[in-house]
Amino acid sequence: MDLVALLAIQVLYAVASLALISVGLAIIFGMMRVINLAHGEFLMLGGYAAIVATSHGVNLWIAMLVVAPIVVGLIGVVVERAIIRFLYGRMIDTMLATWGLSLFLVGLTTAIFGNTTVGISAPLGSFEIGTYRTSTYTLFVIAVAIVVLAAIFATLRWTRLGLIARGTMQNADMAAALGVNPPRVYAVTFGIGAALTGLAGAVLAPVSGVFPTIGVAYVAKSFITVIGGGAAILSGTVSASALFGAINQIATFVTTPVFGEVALLAAAIVLIRLLPQGITGRFFRRGL
């Protein structure tokens, strides 16, 4: 029974981690159709922002939950204004530009921080489940994911900002004809997507550490989750995270972490083969 409870927590953690690292990309790709290949580097920047802030005396929680999203969100707005806005509707060009941005950010952070792993120790200690012990921080990551997803749902469903964003993404010209300024909506949406990505990078930094090329480890999983989820940003991210996270963690538990990763990738291939439009192309079609 203790083992089942431990496994359940680990599965929830895997699902939460996938949802956290993917939701910013889901907003940027799902709403704006921008393939941001620098997504992994935005996660990396979130981790560095938290680490640099704590090293300058900022409280760890403020560094992770406030400083990192603000810093990466602002970087996102600058990137959107300086690069992305010239490339809307040009998917290949956007991919090339964001790939170049990713290489630039890796080089820049390597020059500043060196090619070594830096980290912050996970706070909150651990707790016992029968004869087993697990990190309390795991529960914190799960809680952050739930709060973030709930906040996105509430924003999209019940706020004017969410309505305008959804309308603009469906038909930007018509939104403009109704008085909405689409470039501003795009910049804000990209900034929010980047901020959520920065938050994820910071929250996961105590678990994974941070190094300049850590984005590579994140970006493939993020894209697999978003594409596997399909067109609906939120229900797609949640359902794909639940599916892939559970498969990854259970396979890891039964065999090894390497096989867990293989199982996740195999599941993604099977899913896309069976549901080319992703999970929400068949299920939860009316979800957000």
Added chain:
Amino acid sequence: MMLDVQGLRTAYGRIPILNGISFAVGEGEFVGILGHNGMGKTTLLKALMGFLPATGGRVRLEQDDITAAEPYRRARLGLGYVPQGREIFPQLTVLDNLRMGCSKQQSGAERETIEAVLEEFPRLKRLLDRTGGALSGGEQQLLAIARCLCGKPRLVLLDEPTEGIQPSIIDEIVETLQRLRGRSGLTMILVEQNLDFIAALSQRILIIQKGTITREVQPDELHDASLVGEFIGITT
């Protein structure tokens, strides 16, 4: 003068479509625009809304020169646009489509505005929770007009509202627009191929040929079959 257009030119790439259009619309006027397919009717409305940049000429909305203004600025200055094909937000509910129409207003006034507009479009009241994409063509057209009116425009550009619509809803649109004309002093430019519809709503009709306004006729002149055939290419 509500709208003053002088020598307006625009093009798709290097292909000129409007070749120096000039006309004016007074406050409260309903002006129809007729012409063969491909003469530039829809292009004229797109240019007035700012979706096609002017390559020459000037457009003034009351005191404001809007020749180079972005579409969203024109909307905020009082231009309303109901495009051909309706362009409903298909995944938003009817209510959310109407709320999008209120985008340029203070959020506090939104509910009151929507309730007032729905009084003019009672058919939409029972459809508020349906998604825009699930409506019939006629219902979408009513929604497109209602959504535009939620922005409280001073001048509405209405592009082929009867295209593919069942007759009962066409009658409903005519009645609603006639009621609004009498009650709210709305100004409208109406592009339409349905002669009965345009005659019922317009106070005067501009004939467009090869990207220029060539003639102005009165609604009752549309019963002249030779005129209609020669200048408009539509037979009654």
